[in-house]
Amino acid sequence: MxxxxxxxxxxxxxxxxxxxxxxxxxxxxxxxxxxxxxxxxxxxxxxxxxxxxxxxxxxxxxxxxxxxxxxxxxxxxxxxxxxxxxxxxxxxxxxxxxxxxxxxxxxxxxxASSQRDEQYRIAQEQSRQQRQQSPQQHQVAQTPPQSVQPAPSSQNPAYVVPAQQVRPAQPVAEKPAVLRMWQAFWAGPAWKYTLLIGSLITCLAIWRHHTEAATIYTDYTDAAIRNALPAIGAVSALILRWLEMPGLVSGIALGTGIILAIAYAVFATFRTNQGALSITLVIVAKLTLITVFYAVIGMLIASLFSNSARRKGESQARAAARNSREKKQTMALITGLSVAYTAFTAWVCRRPEFTSFSECLEFDTAPA
Structure with a gap:
């Protein structure tokens, strides 16, 4: 080299x-x-x-x-x-x-994105202003022209110019008072205090039930009727929605089931209890138990129809597998809670037996 x-x-x-x-x-x-x-x-x-x-x-x-x-x-x-x-x-x-x-x-x-967002915001603001101005322009267009009144003169001292009629301002539509109260109830801690008080009253009612000072459920049939009515209403509402009926009809079906459950709870309480204290405690206990149970079950069922967001760094396949696993766990939890609630309901029945519906609907007051 x-x-x-x-x-x-x-x-x-x-x-x-x-x-x-x-x-x-x-x-x-x-x-x-x-x-x-x-x-x-x-x-x-x-x-x-x-x-x-x-x-x-x-x-x-x-x-x-x-x-x-x-x-x-x-x-x-x-x-x-x-x-x-x-x-x-x-x-x-x-x-x-x-x-x-x-x-x-x-x-x-x-x-560029911020400019597009700004342009969109400006367009929305202009559209909103136009919508606000349109009723005013329409109102002005419909107002009949007023005749010009001659100016008062010294030759006609008795002449008085009539005051121009002023249109009253349109009142702003407000939400119904019941809806405002309901929203305020859930927005604040009131529902927590209500749940706590209801739980304490339920415990007191159960204690009085087992000391035979009050009766929550007479037998299995009595408990089944009260607990089945809201479920029947919910299932009826779902069937009506599946049949593409109006939402109002589904709401009426659901509300009917709830109202019938409350009415039967009050009826059965008056039928099997005496005294204002026992009746009040048992009614509150029944409403608390059924409300908490169906609220929890309803939230769990609703979670079955929604997939949780994909986590950071998680692939789509892993997210799908995790959602499937979580749904199975939710189904198992629903089943477990239903079994536990059924066992608890049977535990607070006075007689561990089934009776006929006609016997449950008979109004025959007896001392608790």
Whole structure:
């Protein structure tokens, strides 16, 4: 392998030795390629050329082949490392340029999006103002022109200019008082206090039931009628919705089931209890139990028809599997709560037996 320079122009011991020794010629050839590669990679070629000239002056001071071998080998290593560093710098600069371009594009997209949102907001505001002005313009257009009254004169002192009739302002429609009270009830802590008081009263009623001072349920049939009526209303409402009946009809079906359950609870309480205290405690206990049970079951059933959002870093397949698993757990929870509620209801029955419906509907008061 020949040297990287013209051997006919060798002027010192180092150059002559490189040209005569094949090994040193090969090392010099490798050094030349490394130097050229470093020149191609660097952003400061003049500095590298100056460094190479300084190294050549050091190499030319060698007087043995061993010195040349060590000096040239060290230079090859230096040039390889130099090329690697310069290439890394170039890659980092290119990566920074790509990031800057991406950031500039992202900012431009955000600016365009914000401008579109602002334009949409302005259009919505203009549309709202036009809707507000349209009834006023329509009202002005329908107002009959009023005749111009002549100015009062001294010749007709009895003339009085009638006052212009002013239209009363249209009252702003307000929500019904019942709806406002209902929203305020759920927005504040009132429902929590109601649940707490109902739970305490229920515990007191159960205690009086087991001391035979009051009767919550007479038998299994009595409990089944009261607990089945809201379910029948809910199922009827779902069937009506499936048949594409108006929402009002479904609401009436659901409300009818709830009202019948409340009416039967009051009827059965008056039928089997005496005294204002016992009747009040038992009615509150029945309403609390059935309300809490159906509210919890209703929320669990509603959760079956909605999928939870995909978590961060979660694939769509994993999210689908997790939703399926959660729905199975919800179904198991619904089943467990239903069984537990049924067992609890049976526990507070006075007689552990079923009777006929006609017997449950007979109003025959007896001391509790």
């Amino acid at each position: 020949s040297a990287s320079f013209n051997c006919s122009k060798a002027a010192n011991f180092a150059e002559s030795s490189i040209c005569k020794d094949g090994y040193l010629s090969g090392v010099d050839n490798i050094l030349g390629r490394a130097y050229q590669k470093a020149l191609d990679e660097t952003e400061h070629p003049d500095d590298l050329r100056q460094s190479q000239r300084e190294w050549l002056s050091v190499r030319d001071q060698c007087t043995t082949q061993k010195c040349l071998d060590q000096t040239m080998g060290a230079r090859v290593t230096f040039l390889d490392n130099y090329s690697r560093v310069e290439k890394s710098k170039a890659y980092a600069a290119e990566e920074k340029l790509r990031k800057d371009e991406y950031e500039a594009q992202r900012q431009a997209e955000e600016l």
